[in-house]
Amino acid sequence: MNRFGFSRMMLVLGLLFIYMPMLILVIYSFNASKLVTVWGGWSVKWYVGLLDNTQLMGSVVRSLEIACYTSIAAVALGTLAAFVLTRVTRFKGRTLFGGLVTAPLVMPEVITGLSLLLLFVAMAQMIGWPQERGIVTIWIAHTTFCSAYVAVVVSARLRELDLSIEEAAMDLGARPLKVFFLITIPMIAPSLAAGGMMSFALSLDDLVLASFVSGPGSTTLPMEVFSAVRLGVKPEINAVASLILLAVSIVTFMVWYFSRKAEATRKRAIQEAMDQTASESWKQPASQRPATQQIGATA
Amino acid sequence: MNTLTQQFQRFLPSGRKVVIGIPFLWLCLFFMLPFFLVMKISFSEAALAIPPYSEIYSFAEQKFQLLLNLGNYAMLGDDELYISAYLGSLKMAALSTAMCLVIGFPMAYAISKASKEAQNVLLLLIMMPTWTAILIRVYAWMGILSNNGLLNAFLLWTGLISEPIEVLNTNTAVYIGVVYAYLPFMVLPLYANLVKHDGSLLEAASDLGSSNFNNFWKITVPLARNGIIAGCMLVFIPVVGEFVIPELLGGPETLMIGRVLWQEFFNNRDWPVASALAVVMLAILIVPIILFNRSQAKEMEGRA
Numbered sequence: 001m002n003r004f005g006f007s008r009m010m011l012v013l014g015l016l017f018i019y020m021p022m023l024i025l026v027i028y029s030f031n032a033s034k035l036v037t038v039w040g041g042w043s044v045k046w047y048v049g050l051l052d053n054t055q056l057m058g059s060v061v062r063s064l065e066i067a068c069y070t071s072i073a074a075v076a077l078g079t080l081a082a083f084v085l086t087r088v089t090r091f092k093g094r095t096l097f098g099g100l101v102t103a104p105l106v107m108p109e110v111i112t113g114l115s116l117l118l119l120f121v122a123m124a125q126m127i128g129w130p131q132e133r134g135i136v137t138i139w140i141a142h143t144t145f146c147s148a149y150v151a152v153v154v155s156a157r158l159r160e161l162d163l164s165i166e167e168a169a170m171d172l173g174a175r176p177l178k179v180f181f182l183i184t185i186p187m188i189a190p191s192l193a194a195g196g197m198m199s200f201a202l203s204l205d206d207l208v209l210a211s212f213v214s215g216p217g218s219t220t221l222p223m224e225v226f227s228a229v230r231l232g233v234k235p236e237i238n239a240v241a242s243l244i245l246l247a248v249s250i251v252t253f254m255v256w257y258f259s260r261k262a263e264a265t266r267k268r269a270i271q272e273a274m275d276q277t278a279s280e281s282w283k284q285p286a287s288q289r290p291a292t293q294q295i296g297a298t299a
Numbered sequence: 300m301n302t303l304t305q306q307f308q309r310f311l312p313s314g315r316k317v318v319i320g321i322p323f324l325w326l327c328l329f330f331m332l333p334f335f336l337v338m339k340i341s342f343s344e345a346a347l348a349i350p351p352y353s354e355i356y357s358f359a360e361q362k363f364q365l366l367l368n369l370g371n372y373a374m375l376g377d378d379e380l381y382i383s384a385y386l387g388s389l390k391m392a393a394l395s396t397a398m399c400l401v402i403g404f405p406m407a408y409a410i411s412k413a414s415k416e417a418q419n420v421l422l423l424l425i426m427m428p429t430w431t432a433i434l435i436r437v438y439a440w441m442g443i444l445s446n447n448g449l450l451n452a453f454l455l456w457t458g459l460i461s462e463p464i465e466v467l468n469t470n471t472a473v474y475i476g477v478v479y480a481y482l483p484f485m486v487l488p489l490y491a492n493l494v495k496h497d498g499s500l501l502e503a504a505s506d507l508g509s510s511n512f513n514n515f516w517k518i519t520v521p522l523a524r525n526g527i528i529a530g531c532m533l534v535f536i537p538v539v540g541e542f543v544i545p546e547l548l549g550g551p552e553t554l555m556i557g558r559v560l561w562q563e564f565f566n567n568r569d570w571p572v573a574s575a576l577a578v579v580m581l582a583i584l585i586v587p588i589i590l591f592n593r594s595q596a597k598e599m600e601g602r603a
Contacts, residue, residue: 006405007405007406007408007409007412008409010405010406010409011405011406011409011410011421014402014406014482015406015421015424015425016485017402017479017482018424018425018428018479018482018483020422021436021439021443022428022431022435022436022439022477024439024442024443024449025435025438025439025442028442050342050591054547064498075320077322077325080318080321080322081322081326081602082334083318084318084319084322084323088319088559090316090317091319093323097319097322097323097326098592098595100323100326100330100331101322101326102591102592102595103330103535103588103592104330105591106502106532106533106536106537106587106588106591107536107537107540107588108536108537108539108540108541108557108580108584109537109540109542110540110542110560110561110577111334111337111540111559111577111580111581112330112333114337114560114564114573114577115333115334115336115337115577116329117331118333118336118337118340118570118574119328119329119332119333119336121350122336125350140329141329141500144325144326144330147322147325166358175515176314177314195427198430199432201430201431203429204432205431205432205433205434205435207433207434207543208542208543210327212564213564222432222434224430225434225435225438226434226543229434229438229441229547230546230547232441233442237438238395238442241432241438241439244431244432244435245435248427248430248431248432249427249431251430252423252426252430253423256419256423256426260419273518
């Protein structure tokens with residue numbers, strides 16, 4: 001019990017440690033003073049000023065665009081990878097495949113970024129594509145590392161699933177493709193949404209990969225912020241940072257809320273179905289069940 | 300008509316092959332193949348060209364020539380800068396992993412012992428920062444740690460110090476930033492492991508007279524082994540190659556390999572040396588990466 005008290009205290013301190021700096025950042029973004037360290041009263045002028053900064057706004061739009069494409073592609077690719085990892089137990093190169101799926105999670109970004117850039121340069125020399133690095137090359141880079149996160153999230157869900165439901169559908173004559181789209185996908189939908197949102201967030205704040213594989217004229221928001229931050233703390237950047245924090249918090253909260261809701265509905269549905277079958281089979285012998293159902297329908 | 304489709308279908312790959320093939324091909328093309336390119340270019344020479352390196356093989360007059368330039372690697376071994384950058388990165392990663400473990404284990408333990416409702420909320424609170432731009436979270440510390448920042452203002456106000464201490468642009472600031480940024484990555488896998496533990500084991504041990512301290516070291520820690528490995532690797536490996544945190548919070552004395560690689564590539568435009576740096580970094584990290592993959596695989600099998 002004593003250690004439990006200690007660990008609880010650590011939890012509170014740890015959460016404070018995680019959230020205090022972000023809170024301070026948001027508060028200071030409303031600082032009227034040009035000097036970032038002196039408090040000069042509340043103001044929203046830095047937020048208003050952002051709208052006039054066309055260069056920054058352009059990079060915001062570009063980043064959002066890439067993040068959209070990335071989340072779609074990463075969910076598709078990551079789900080396929082997760083499906084292969086959990087359902088196809090035996091094929092040539094399975095160990096290699098497993099390694100390839102999980103390695104991007106820990107691979108230092110400078111290595112991935114450099115290697116992808118070299119690939120794109122080599123491809124441009126050999127097959128003439130991509131002539132210019134930009135949105136497409138950043139999208140490929142982001143999709144590759146985001147799909148690893150999706151694969152981890154989705155495979156955790158796939159492993160929990162009751163295989164007998166899919167087997168039942170197959171026994172009733174459904175083709176594998178149909179089973180996948182009508183049975184498996186709806187059951188793993190919450191984790192697909194979570195993976196998609198996660199990819200969106202990851203893509204939105206990646207600096208290192210984008211710096212390596214972007215070309216002239218395709219500066220993303222983190223690159224813009226980074227070049228400003230290098231020169232020191234500025235009130236405008238506080239405002240941008242607060243907006244990003246707000247956006248990410250909303251997205252995270254939505255994912256959490258919806259996945260919990262879906263989980264609760266699912267559990268309730270299962271519970272109801274079980275209660276129903278239990279009470280029915282207890283009341284009536286199996287042979288008389290159609291009759292009871294008819295009575296129930298007329299009543 | 301039917302036979303025609305069947306004839307046609309014979310040439311199409313089966314569904315199973317497509318399902319395995321798409322992710323496999325993508326990862327091979329965009330994740331594995333690039334590493335071989337990095338290896339290739341690390342053996343080439345820097346040249347004033349676009350792209351700025353020389354080809355390592357040539358085929359002329361029926362002679363195939365392979366020219367491996369080991370100069371880049373020799374340079375890495377000779378130059379103090381590179382060696383101390385590698386050592387600096389490893390030290391930074393090891394120490395901050397240890398700090399994350401010390402702070403993160405009690406946190407994960409407390410979450411796993413909380414009520415089901417509280418667990419959900421606490422997990423959300425831990426997870427939220429991992430989705431938030433690392434750049435922004437590091438930037439938040441720049442404002443706090445600077446000479447006239449909040450930390451110094453607070454310490455001056457309490458009277459603990461009489462003049463501002465310099466924290467920003469030192470190694471201390473980098474340690475704070477790294478632990479801050481990677482703490483959730485330690486807590487999450489630890490929690491996922493700790494929450495599966497069977498409490499009756501601890502009760503049985505206590506009934507037989509084991510102390511809390513003994514329980515912790517003899518039961519909880521060995522059971523949490525896979526979680527500890529996963530958490531430590533999730534922190535250690537990326538920190539070795541970290542660029543953003545040392546660049547923004549560190550000073551000139553903060554030598555880390557990710558930063559050196561970035562400078563070689565973007566400032567000196569020396570692609571071969573940057574590639575050689577990446578190859579050596581990968582060689583150092585290959586053992587931890589395999590350890591991580593193993594623990595992931597074990598965790599997956601254990602649950603199935």
